[in-house]
Structure formats: C-alpha cells, structure tokens
Amino acid sequence: MIFRFRQPSVLPGFGLTLGFTLGYLGLIVLIPLAMAFTQAFHLSWDQFWRTVTAPRVLASYRLTFGAAFLAATINTGFGFIVAWVLVRYPFPGKRLVDALVDLPFALPTAVAGITLAAIYSSNGWIGHALEPLGMKIAFTPLGVIVALVFISLPFVVRTVQPVLEDLEAEVEEAAASLGADRWQIFWRVLFPAIRPALLTGFTLAFARAIGEYGSVIFIAGNLPMVSEITPLLIVSKLEQYDYSGAAAVSVVMLVISFLLLLLINLLQRWSRIQRGWETVI
Amino acid sequence: MSIDIQGLYKRFGHFVALDGINLTIPAGQLVALLGPSGCGKTTLLRIIAGLETADRGQILFNGEDASRRQVQDRQVGFVFQHYALFQHMSVFENVAFGLRVRPRACRPSDAQIRDKVQTLLELVQLSWVANRYPSQLSGGQRQRIALARALAVEPQVLLLDEPFGALDTKVRKELRRWLRRLHDDLHITSVFVTHDQEEALEVADQIVVMNRGCIEQMGSPQEVYDAPATPFVYQFLGNINLFHSRVHAGWAKVGGLRVQVPEHDDAEYAPAMAYVRPHDIDVLREPEDGDTTLPATISRVSLLGSLVRLELTQAPSGEIAEVEMTRERYLADPLQAGDLVFVKPRQLRVFLYDNSRAGSPVPMRWSGDGDGI
Numbered sequence: 001m002i003f004r005f006r007q008p009s010v011l012p013g014f015g016l017t018l019g020f021t022l023g024y025l026g027l028i029v030l031i032p033l034a035m036a037f038t039q040a041f042h043l044s045w046d047q048f049w050r051t052v053t054a055p056r057v058l059a060s061y062r063l064t065f066g067a068a069f070l071a072a073t074i075n076t077g078f079g080f081i082v083a084w085v086l087v088r089y090p091f092p093g094k095r096l097v098d099a100l101v102d103l104p105f106a107l108p109t110a111v112a113g114i115t116l117a118a119i120y121s122s123n124g125w126i127g128h129a130l131e132p133l134g135m136k137i138a139f140t141p142l143g144v145i146v147a148l149v150f151i152s153l154p155f156v157v158r159t160v161q162p163v164l165e166d167l168e169a170e171v172e173e174a175a176a177s178l179g180a181d182r183w184q185i186f187w188r189v190l191f192p193a194i195r196p197a198l199l200t201g202f203t204l205a206f207a208r209a210i211g212e213y214g215s216v217i218f219i220a221g222n223l224p225m226v227s228e229i230t231p232l233l234i235v236s237k238l239e240q241y242d243y244s245g246a247a248a249v250s251v252v253m254l255v256i257s258f259l260l261l262l263l264i265n266l267l268q269r270w271s272r273i274q275r276g277w278e279t280v281i
Numbered sequence: 282m283s284i285d286i287q288g289l290y291k292r293f294g295h296f297v298a299l300d301g302i303n304l305t306i307p308a309g310q311l312v313a314l315l316g317p318s319g320c321g322k323t324t325l326l327r328i329i330a331g332l333e334t335a336d337r338g339q340i341l342f343n344g345e346d347a348s349r350r351q352v353q354d355r356q357v358g359f360v361f362q363h364y365a366l367f368q369h370m371s372v373f374e375n376v377a378f379g380l381r382v383r384p385r386a387c388r389p390s391d392a393q394i395r396d397k398v399q400t401l402l403e404l405v406q407l408s409w410v411a412n413r414y415p416s417q418l419s420g421g422q423r424q425r426i427a428l429a430r431a432l433a434v435e436p437q438v439l440l441l442d443e444p445f446g447a448l449d450t451k452v453r454k455e456l457r458r459w460l461r462r463l464h465d466d467l468h469i470t471s472v473f474v475t476h477d478q479e480e481a482l483e484v485a486d487q488i489v490v491m492n493r494g495c496i497e498q499m500g501s502p503q504e505v506y507d508a509p510a511t512p513f514v515y516q517f518l519g520n521i522n523l524f525h526s527r528v529h530a531g532w533a534k535v536g537g538l539r540v541q542v543p544e545h546d547d548a549e550y551a552p553a554m555a556y557v558r559p560h561d562i563d564v565l566r567e568p569e570d571g572d573t574t575l576p577a578t579i580s581r582v583s584l585l586g587s588l589v590r591l592e593l594t595q596a597p598s599g600e601i602a603e604v605e606m607t608r609e610r611y612l613a614d615p616l617q618a619g620d621l622v623f624v625k626p627r628q629l630r631v632f633l634y635d636n637s638r639a640g641s642p643v644p645m646r647w648s649g650d651g652d653g654i
Contacts, residue, residue, distance in 0.1 A: 178379035
C-alpha cells in the first residue's frame with residue numbers, strides 16, 4: 001500500500017493551511033508544554049520520581065482528579081436537567097435563566113471563590129445552616145467539589161442544549177404510536193440520542209475542573225494532605241523557587257489529563273462507529 | 282377497521298384548521314386526503330392517530346369512541362414524511378421497537394421478535410440491510426423501513442403523512458406502486474395525506490379532497506376527476522380552462538356559445554364560470570351549425586412527447602385557452618400558430634358565482650344538435 005500524505009482534493013490551500021495550523025499549535029501549545037518537560041528533566045530520574053510521588057503530592061492528585069470527576073459527574077446529571085428544562089418548557093424568565101447559565105464562564109474565578117467561601121463558611125448563610133447538621137463545606141474537600149461544580153456547570157448545559165433542540169418531535173411521536181410510554185421514550189429514544197453530547201459535556205467539564213485554581217484556593221482551606229489541590233501545590237513550589245519540582249508535578253498532571261481525555265475521545269469515537277455514523281479509517 | 286369522523290373541529294390560535302369534518306373511511310380501503318398545503322389534511326390525520334386532539338367532534342374506530350384514547354392505545358401505525366427513524370438503532374432494532382416496548386406479559390420472545398422482523402424486512406424487500414443504521418440508507422429505503430416498523434405492531438389502521446414527499450420523482454413513482462401492491466396484499470385500512478393529485482389518483486381507492494379545513498368532495502378517483510363537485514375540486518385535480526359565462530333560465534352563454542344547464546333552471550342572468558378540461562375540447566377548422574363553437578386563433582403549438590398542447594386566443598374576448606390532444610390526432614391535421622379555428626368543448630361545467638359550491642355533477646347537454654358528451 002502506498003502512503004499518500006496529501007489526499008487529492010478540489011479545495012485549494014492544503015499546504016498553506018496545514019502549515020499554519022501546525023505552526024500555530026506549536027507556538028501556542030506545544031512549545032510552552034515542551035518547556036515544562038525540559039524544566040522537569042533538569043532533575044535526575046530519581047529526584048523526579050521522589051518529587052512526584054511524595055505523599056503530599058499523591059494526596060493532591062487524588063483530590064484534584066477525584067473532585068473533578070465527581071463535579072463533572074454531578075454536572076452531567078444536573079446540567080442535563082437544566083438543558084432539558086430550557087429546551088422543553090416555555091416559562092417566564094426563561095431567557096434570564098438561560099443567560100445565568102453562562103455566568104460561571106464570565107465571572108473571574110477568584111470572585112467565584114471568594115463568594116463561595118463567604119457563603120459556605122461557618123458564618124455564611126448556607127454554612128451556618130449546615131453546621132448544626134454536622135456538615136462542613138468550606139475548607140474541606142467538599143468545598144473543592146462545590147467550587148468545581150460551580151465553574152463547570154455551563155459545559156454540560158451548552159453541549160446538550162443544541163442536541164436536545166435538534167431532536168425531532170416526530171421521533172417521539174413515532175415511538176408513542178408504536179406503543180412506548182413516556183418512560184420508554186425517554187430511555188430508549190431520547191437518552192441514546194443525547195448520550196454522545198452528554199459525554200462531550202462531561203469531558204469538557206472534567207477538563208475544566210482539573211485545571212481550576214482560582215475559585216478552589218479560596219474555599220478549600222488548602223490543608224496539606226486534606227484539601228490541597230495539585231495546581232496549588234505547583235504554585236507553592238514556584239513560590240519556594242523550586243522550578244524543577246513544580247515542572248515535574250505539572251508534567252505528571254499533564255500526562256494524566258491527556259491520557260484521560262484521549263480515553264474519553266476514543267470511547268466517543270468507538271460509540272459513533274458502533275452506530276455507523278463514522279467509518280473506521 | 283372502519284373509521285367514523287363526526288363533526289371534527291380544530292383551531293390553532295385564530296387559524297381554523299378543521300371546520301366540521303364528517304367522514305367515513307370504510308374498512309380495508311386505501312384513502313387519500315388530498316388538498317393544498319394548509320388545508321388541514323395533516324391535522325386530520327394526526328387527530329385520527331391521537332397525536333393531536335380535536336377541540337370538538339368524535340373519532341369512532343369500528344363504531345367505538347376512540348377520541349379519548351391515547352396514541353399508544355389506538356393501534357395505529359404512523360409513517361412520517363421525514364421517516365422519523367431512530368438514528369441510534371440498527372434497522373433491525375427500529376423495526377423491533379414496537380415489540381420490545383410491550384409490557385412484559387404480552388412481549389414476544391427474542392426468537393419470535395427475530396422472526397417477525399425478518400418477515401417484515403422481507404415484505405419491504407430490505408432484509409439485507411438489517412444490521413445497517415438509518416443514516417446508511419437512501420430515502421426510499423428509509424421510508425420502507427419506517428413502514429415495516431409501523432406494521433410490526435400489527436396496527437388496525439395505517440396512517441401515512443406525505444410518505445413520498447421527501448423523495449425524488451422516480452423513487453416516488455416506484456414506491457407509490459409498491460404501496461398499492463402492499464395494500465392489496467394486506468388489506469389494512471389506510472389513510473395517506475398528499476398534495477400530489479397524480480399520486481392520489483394513481484394509488485387511492487377513495488379520494489377526499491380538502492380545502493380550508495372542509496371536505497370538498499369524497500369519491501373514487503374517477504368520480505372526483507370526471508364529476509368534480511365544486512370549482513375547487515375542478516381546479517385542483519388536473520388543468521382547466523375558465524370561461525366567463527352568464528346563465529339564464531337553464532341556459533349558459535359563453536361568448537357565442539349556448540349550453541343547456543338544467544341544474545341552473547332558476548338562475549336569471551346570473552354571472553357564472555364555465556370549466557373545461559384541456560383534453561375535453563375539440564378543435565375544428567370550420568364552424569358547426571348552431572351555437573356550439575367559439576372562434577379562436579392558435580397562438581402557440583407545443584409538442585410534449587405523447588401530447589400536443591395548443592394555446593388559443595379567443596377572438597372577441599382575448600381570453601386564453603389551452604387544448605391538449607394526442608400526437609396522432611394532431612399529426613392527422615397539423616395546425617399551425619396563427620390559424621383561425623373553432624373550438625368545441627365536449628364537456629363543460631358551469632358554476633354560478635353566488636352558489637359556486639352547490640353545483641351538482643350533471644353532464645351538460647348542447648343546445649344545437651344535442652350530441653351530448
């Protein structure tokens with residue numbers, strides 16, 4: 001088989017645009033990331049391994065990835081409900097609610113962090129009410145999850161919403177005429193149709209939550225081994241002029257994030273091939 | 282199963298979609314609801330299916346009131362214009378859907394479902410696509426799968442909403458004939474909506490012509506074409522020529538032409554319209570005795586395959602008329618543009634302006650020699 005780099009196409013400008021794409025991605029994404037790697041490999045392998053597997057660092061991975069996963073999962077459920085309500089039902093103030101969804105996108109994350117910390121701390125409104133029940137949110141891992149849920153809400157809503165809007169009412173009517181009840185229509189017809197969008201929304205929310213820093217540090221309390229996230233650990237290493245250590249932890253985070261996103265993308269593609277929407281290339 | 286529709290009325294906002302529909306669809310027939318867009322035909326079909334509810338009126342299935350029944354309990358198969366297949370399911374699962382969602386007690390076993398789906402796919406001649414997905418099929422194939430899916434639940438009534446509307450002409454013609462044959466095999470009471478008169482004439486046992494939320498006429502294809510009950514039906518089915526006319530005491534006058542119209546015996550100098558189909562006109566070189574012909578000039582001759590169409594301008598009024606004749610007949614005496622000729626309508630219907638809906642389908646008689654149709 002002859003490998004052909006350039007597929008014949010009537011669209012002009014393949015060389016130019018591909019060159020631009022690669023150049024741009026290199027400049028904006030790859031070169032800075034490569035710097036992290038070179039910085040990290042100033043350390044010997046032994047030093048590197050000790051830095052990235054220190055108990056405090058391991059605890060921070062668990063918190064960062066665990067909280068991000070939980071937050072993305074929670075938002076997949078509730079974000080779906082928000083999208084469903086916004087698409088399916090007319091109600092007064094709908095546009096306002098629709099606009100509110102985007103607020104976490106626009107708000108500086110530090111503002112979100114301060115606000116959340118204020119409201120969930122033991123003298124804030126919600127924190128005050130929850131304390132007699134034995135629930136502490138601010139300055140605990142729970143607080144981290146709350147902050148991540150807040151900042152990653154729009155991702156699921158905004159990816160599911162257009163797909164829900166595009167669903168034809170006729171498909172549901174067809175299912176009903178074939179004898180399916182509301183529940184069966186939802187689980188057998190609607191849900192499978194939006195599942196890819198839900199997965200995409202989950203991925204975006206998850207990716208965003210892994211990288212979140214600003215809002216979390218205010219509400220987390222940042223206790224080592226308990227409520228300290230990896231990005232904060234990196235910052236504190238930088239503050240101690242431990243550039244190589246910061247880079248080493250960054251590299252580990254980078255690799256884990258990349259592998260997770262790759263895995264989800266492969267899952268997505270596999271499910272599309274299963275449905276014959278895409279062919280194996 | 283027979284369907285009785287009584288006094289059906291439906292409004293969307295200020296728009297009256299159905300205005301007092303009374304209709305009986307006999308069991309086992311293939312009935313076309315024909316009309317221009319916005320005439321209420323799709324609304325009527327959706328109300329029969331239970332996808333829409335009427336503001337007033339009743340639907341009886343086999344004499345039993347079904348107006349309050351949910352769509353799930355009506356035992357109707359519905360086929361949509363844009364197929365409405367489940368994109369994430371294979372063709373097999375699409376067809377099996379209606380069986381799989383049954384309550385456990387009456388759900389067939391997997392083996393039974395497999396057999397049933399296989400039989401249906403063979404019926405629609407598509408058993409080889411069972412494992413494909415709808416996006417991999419052509420429009421015509423998708424619609425046949427949609428039909429197989431609707432038939433899987435063994436519906437008492439099959440309802441089709443412009444089933445061939447989204448397909449190209451050639452596929453549409455094929456599917457039309459195929460649907461007719463399928464119906465002849467299954468004899469399931471079927472109603473299909475169309476705005477294509479050719480489709481309705483070719484496929485249906487009975488045609489219901491609708492306009493503005495009302496039924497204009499119901500009858501066999503031949504009845505509605507040959508004896509339209511109203512000017513609307515006349516215009517909607519096939520081409521027509523319109524002539525201004527005046528009716529007095531049972532006689533209509535069209536230009537120099539006099540025609541007896543017994544159904545308008547009591548009209549006095551009433552303005553009216555005369556309707557003639559292009560193929561119901563003879564073109565003569567010489568005038569006939571008596572007032573049976575109109576002088577005209579040929580302004581254009583078009584040869585359209587097996588047909589020849591002449592465009593005529595009537596001498597005094599300047600009104601344009603179209604005449605169609607077979608190629609053979611044209612070649613026997615080829616007329617040219619500019620020739621002076623005399624046209625003689627073989628069949629013509631007169632509708633008065635004021636009660637234009639009331640005219641009854643009586644073949645007209647000619648004044649002079651009385652040679653009828």
